[in-house]
Amino acid sequence: MLLIPCPWCGPRDEVEFRYGGQAGVAHPADPDALDDTGWGEYLFVRGNPKGWFAERWAHVHGCRRWFNVVRHTVTHEIRPEPDR
Amino acid sequence: VTAAPRQPMRRPRGGRIDRSSTLAFAFDGGDYLGHPGDTLASALLANGVRTLARSVTLGRPRGVYAAGAEDPCALVAVESGPAAAPLRRATEVELYAGLRARGLAGKGRLDTSGVDPGGAPSDALDGARYDRAYLTCEVLVVGGGPAGLAAAHAAGRTGARVVLCEAGPELGGGLLGCRARLDGEPATAWVDRVAASLAALGEVRVMTRTTAVGYYDHNEVVAVQRRTEHLGAGAPRRLSRQRLWHIRAGRVVLATGAHERGLVFTDNDRPGIMLASAARTYVNRYGVLPGRRAAVFAANDSAYAAALDLLDAGIEIAAVVDVRAEPRPARPPGDWPSLLRERGVEVCRGWVVAGTEGPDELTAVRVTSRDGGDRARTFECDLLAVSGGWNPAVHLFSQSQGRLGYDERLAAFVPQVSAQAERSAGAARGRFGTAAAIEDGFAAGDEAARLAGFPDTGRLDRHHLPRDDAPASEVHAGEAPAGEAGAAYWAVPAAAPGLAARQFVDLARDVTVADLDRATGTGMRAI
Numbered sequence: 001m002l003l004i005p006c007p008w009c010g011p012r013d014e015v016e017f018r019y020g021g022q023a024g025v026a027h028p029a030d031p032d033a034l035d036d037t038g039w040g041e042y043l044f045v046r047g048n049p050k051g052w053f054a055e056r057w058a059h060v061h062g063c064r065r066w067f068n069v070v071r072h073t074v075t076h077e078i079r080p081e082p083d084r
Numbered sequence: 085v086t087a088a089p090r091q092p093m094r095r096p097r098g099g100r101i102d103r104s105s106t107l108a109f110a111f112d113g114g115d116y117l118g119h120p121g122d123t124l125a126s127a128l129l130a131n132g133v134r135t136l137a138r139s140v141t142l143g144r145p146r147g148v149y150a151a152g153a154e155d156p157c158a159l160v161a162v163e164s165g166p167a168a169a170p171l172r173r174a175t176e177v178e179l180y181a182g183l184r185a186r187g188l189a190g191k192g193r194l195d196t197s198g199v200d201p202g203g204a205p206s207d208a209l210d211g212a213r214y215d216r217a218y219l220t221c222e223v224l225v226v227g228g229g230p231a232g233l234a235a236a237h238a239a240g241r242t243g244a245r246v247v248l249c250e251a252g253p254e255l256g257g258g259l260l261g262c263r264a265r266l267d268g269e270p271a272t273a274w275v276d277r278v279a280a281s282l283a284a285l286g287e288v289r290v291m292t293r294t295t296a297v298g299y300y301d302h303n304e305v306v307a308v309q310r311r312t313e314h315l316g317a318g319a320p321r322r323l324s325r326q327r328l329w330h331i332r333a334g335r336v337v338l339a340t341g342a343h344e345r346g347l348v349f350t351d352n353d354r355p356g357i358m359l360a361s362a363a364r365t366y367v368n369r370y371g372v373l374p375g376r377r378a379a380v381f382a383a384n385d386s387a388y389a390a391a392l393d394l395l396d397a398g399i400e401i402a403a404v405v406d407v408r409a410e411p412r413p414a415r416p417p418g419d420w421p422s423l424l425r426e427r428g429v430e431v432c433r434g435w436v437v438a439g440t441e442g443p444d445e446l447t448a449v450r451v452t453s454r455d456g457g458d459r460a461r462t463f464e465c466d467l468l469a470v471s472g473g474w475n476p477a478v479h480l481f482s483q484s485q486g487r488l489g490y491d492e493r494l495a496a497f498v499p500q501v502s503a504q505a506e507r508s509a510g511a512a513r514g515r516f517g518t519a520a521a522i523e524d525g526f527a528a529g530d531e532a533a534r535l536a537g538f539p540d541t542g543r544l545d546r547h548h549l550p551r552d553d554a555p556a557s558e559v560h561a562g563e564a565p566a567g568e569a570g571a572a573y574w575a576v577p578a579a580a581p582g583l584a585a586r587q588f589v590d591l592a593r594d595v596t597v598a599d600l601d602r603a604t605g606t607g608m609r610a611i
Contacts, residue, residue, distance in 0.1 A: 003302035003332060013218065013332065075503075076301045 002076060006059045007067050020056030022046045023068040023081070050074060054081060090117045094130040095397060099371025100260060101126075109183035111136075111160075118179045125151070125158050125174040126370035134355040134445050136160065136174055140190020141594040145444045147355025148374075149591060151175055151261060151365040153251065153295075154343040156592035157353070159188045167313035167325075168210070170194060178253060180316030190592070212312075212325035221245040221289070222536035223529065224305055224333035226296045226480060229257020230271070230518050231510020231525030232339030233278045238529030239337075240288040242538035247331060248282065249307050251295040253314065255279050257341055258511075261365030263393060264518045266550035271518055274550055294329065299484040303505050305331045334536035335505050336484075337528045339521075340477040342496075342511035346591075347381055347407075347472040348575035350439040350583045353591050356446030360390035360471035367397040375467025379449045380404040381437045383573040387471035388420035391429065394469070401429045402463040405451050407573045409434035436576045439583070440468065452579075472573065476512050495572035507532065519552035 002014040028034055028042055047053065053073050058066045068081035097103075101121035109116055111128060118127030125148045128136060135145045136158045146157035158174040164184035167177070171192030177185070223239040225232045228250030236248040254260065256275040264271040282288045291309060298306040307329040312319035319325075344359045346352065360380060366372040377400040380391045388404065395401050404424055410433040421431045434454050441448040441462070449468055452460045473495055478488060481499045489500035491514055498514040509528035510521035526549065575597060578584040584598040603611050 001300055001302070001304050001330070003304070013330075078302075 002071075002078065004057055004069065004078060005080060006057075006062060006065075007080065008063045008065060009059060012059065012062060016059060016061040018058045018060045020058055020066060023054040023056045091130040092132050093373045095367070095371040095373060097371070098368070098397075100254070100369050101371055103371075107179055107181040107183075109179060109181070110185070112186045120179070122179040122370060123151075123175055124160065124162075124177040124179055124183065124185060125155070126366055126372050127179050128174065129366055129374050130370070130372045135187075136355075137187035138189040139353065139591070139594050143189060144353055144594075145355055146353060146591070147358070147445070148175060148366075149346070149358050149362065150344075151359075151362040151369075155362075156590070159190060159192070160185045161188055161192055165317050165319070167316070178314040180314060180318075182316055190594075214326050214328070215324040216328040216330065219247060219289075219329055219331045220333075221247045221331065222334040222538065223247075223337065223532045224303075224331055224335075225249070225337045225339060225529070226305065227257060227339035227341055227510075227512070228252070228255040228290070228292070229339060229341050229510065229521070230259055230275075231341075231512070231515070231521040231528070232257065232337070233275065233282070234522045234525030235337040235339055235509055235529030235532070236282055236288060236290070237278050238526045239533040239538075240282060240285040240529075242530075242533040243287060244533045244536055244538045246285075246288045246533075247333070248288065248290045249294045249296050249305075249331075250290070250292045253293055255290070255292065258361070259518065261361065261369045262389065263368055264552070266518060266522075266552060291329075296480060299336075299480045299504070299506075303333045303336055305333060305336060305480075307331060333505075335507070335532035337525075337532050338480055338499075338506060338508040338512050339510050339525055339528075340480060340508075340512045342474040342476045342514075342516070344386070345472045345475050346470045347383060347437075347573065348587050348589055348597060349381075349437050350576070350578060350586050352437075352440070352470070353588045354440050354442055354446045355444065356442070356466050357440065357468045357470060360387040360469035363467065363469040364390040364393040367393050367399070373397060373399055375399060375465065377402055377465045378467035378469055379437070379451075379463050379465040380469045381449075381471070382406045383408065383472045384474070385420045386474070387469065388424060390469055390471065391424055392427075394467075395424075395427055395429065399467070402449075402465045403430045403432055403451070405432045405435045405437055405449075407434070407436050407454055409454075437468070438576060438579055474511065474516060476508070476514055478508070478512065481506070481508055481512070492572075505535070517552060519550060523549050 003011050004017055005011045052070050054070050056068055070079045070081055101119040103119055105120050107118050116131040134147045137146050139146050149155050149157045155173050155175040160174045162169045162172055162185045222244035223246045225236045225248045236246050240246045259271045266274045282290055294307050294309040296305050296307045309327040312323050312325050344361045363374050366374045378394050379402045380387050391401055391404050424431055435451050436454045437449050438452045439450045440446055448462050448464045450462050475496045476498050485503035486499055487501040488497040491498045494514050499508040507528050509525045515521055515524040585596050587597040589595050
């Protein structure tokens with residue numbers, strides 16, 4: 001089980017969190033302009049890298065806030081998201 | 085009317101059992117007596133029961149082979165009380181009054197007696213409660229032997245929160261089963277002192293009967309604590325039977341010790357054949373004679389210490405058979421073989437056990453010279469103590485994703501590259517010998533506390549490191565002097581082609597040398 005650094009509460013067990021999937025997936029600027037394929041890609045297609053992966057977590061059993069981390073999908077090493 | 089002699093193989097005194105209290109138990113329909121402190125295996129040996137189970141595929145009779153979690157043969161179903169379980173090792177089941185068990189043929193059966201097919205679970209199902217708990221600490225020490233105790237002591241004195249997990253019911257590990265001495269007194273006195281000082285440290289938590297079973301990401305170790313199984317019918321119902329601990333540790337010290345490995349020869353699975361360390365553990369810790377007349381088959385010197393323990397317990401030693409040739413030039417007097425020869429024990433250097441005899445249980449061993457000469461001798465015995473060397477117990481280390489390396493000197497795999505915030509200590513990383521394990525444990529505990537944020541104040545210098553009083557340096561597998569061949573010795577070649585099918589490599593799964601030959605013959609590798 002992972003130890004996830006909540007930026008507000010500090011490191012906590014994975015059981016306290018809910019996973020939010022890939023970080024940085026922007027809502028389309030003009031959804032009406034998308035065809036079905038483009039809309040499907042926005043809804044369902046996500047990155048699945050072997051390596052560093054930016055993802056969202058919600059501290060649902062703590063401060064209830066959302067935040068981003070960068071996790072290595074092989075070693076599970078976790079870093080805070082770099083400033084963008 | 086005089087009652088039949090009870091516990092014929094029980095020593096009159098000695099051991100860590102309580103003879104003032106007697107526990108009645110049943111095994112395979114027979115009624116027996118044992119004492120608090122016994123395991124089911126030691127109590128059965130005390131009652132002269134040597135065949136406990138059958139092997140899984142071949143149905144061969146099997147007895148007690150080891151004295152702890154590493155036993156491959158003595159599988160039983162416990163059928164009584166709150167400790168009922170379809171498959172346990174007799175070497176790990178603590179005896180309680182009213183225990184009822186039977187031997188198994190290699191595998192258990194799921195207990196479906198309380199299950200109504202297609203219906204709701206009934207009350208006849210296991211009524212015990214099981215719970216879980218979470219724990220956070222700076223330093224987790226796995227294993228309560230000399231290295232683990234020293235590590236917990238060193239880390240605990242810094243004020244760090246320390247958790248020490250020990251699978252057995254009492255602290256001490258291998259020291260409970262041997263007669264090691266430290267600073268001129270029994271090593272168990274050192275254990276008692278360290279245990280007392282750990283109990284006095286408010287931030288140190290010692291958990292016995294707690295087996296670390298998993299090592300997961302970010303230093304999470306999962307451990308099972310058996311809370312009521314040893315209490316029998318007297319177990320309070322308010323207590324959960326088992327508790328699953330999720331322990332998150334800043335640093336982990338793995339002091340899991342080492343397991344002795346057997347040697348492969350024809351019919352090496354008969355009841356009466358056991359590891360040398362197990363034989364001395366039954367003698368010293370449980371006050372049980374695992375046989376009346378023993379032979380010892382050794383590829384390293386720790387078997388000689390076991391032979392001396394058996395001898396002092398009144399067991400006749402037919403011979404010590406050592407695969408290593410007599411060293412030339414001869415070592416100075418006072419080495420292990422001389423200690424036994426002075427006591428009138430025949431030590432056959434450069435010889436091997438070619439086979440064993442008996443209808444089922446061991447009655448004799450056949451011995452030949454290792455170089456294949458046609459000399460052969462037979463020694464009658466009912467116990468064969470085997471020691472092929474020692475393997476560090478690296479299971480948790482491997483699960484933590486650490487990488488192993490092969491140590492030629494020890495002829496064993498040892499932890500090499502850690503993947504998590506962890507370090508192995510003592511025999512678990514090949515530091516054999518009591519004093520060496522304690523020193524390594526102290527260093528590991530100190531380092532773990534420092535890395536977890538408890539600053540080093542030169543504490544190690546102020547620790548008293550006890551000195552080992554072993555009669556001669558205990559030389560293990562590969563540590564034999566240069567030129568002394570045979571330290572890394574695995575198997576005695578089969579004398580005839582058909583016999584390889586009776587040379588057991590894996591006693592738990594009935595895998596023989598013939599099976600491995602067949603597998604490698606078809607091109608398989610790394611089996």
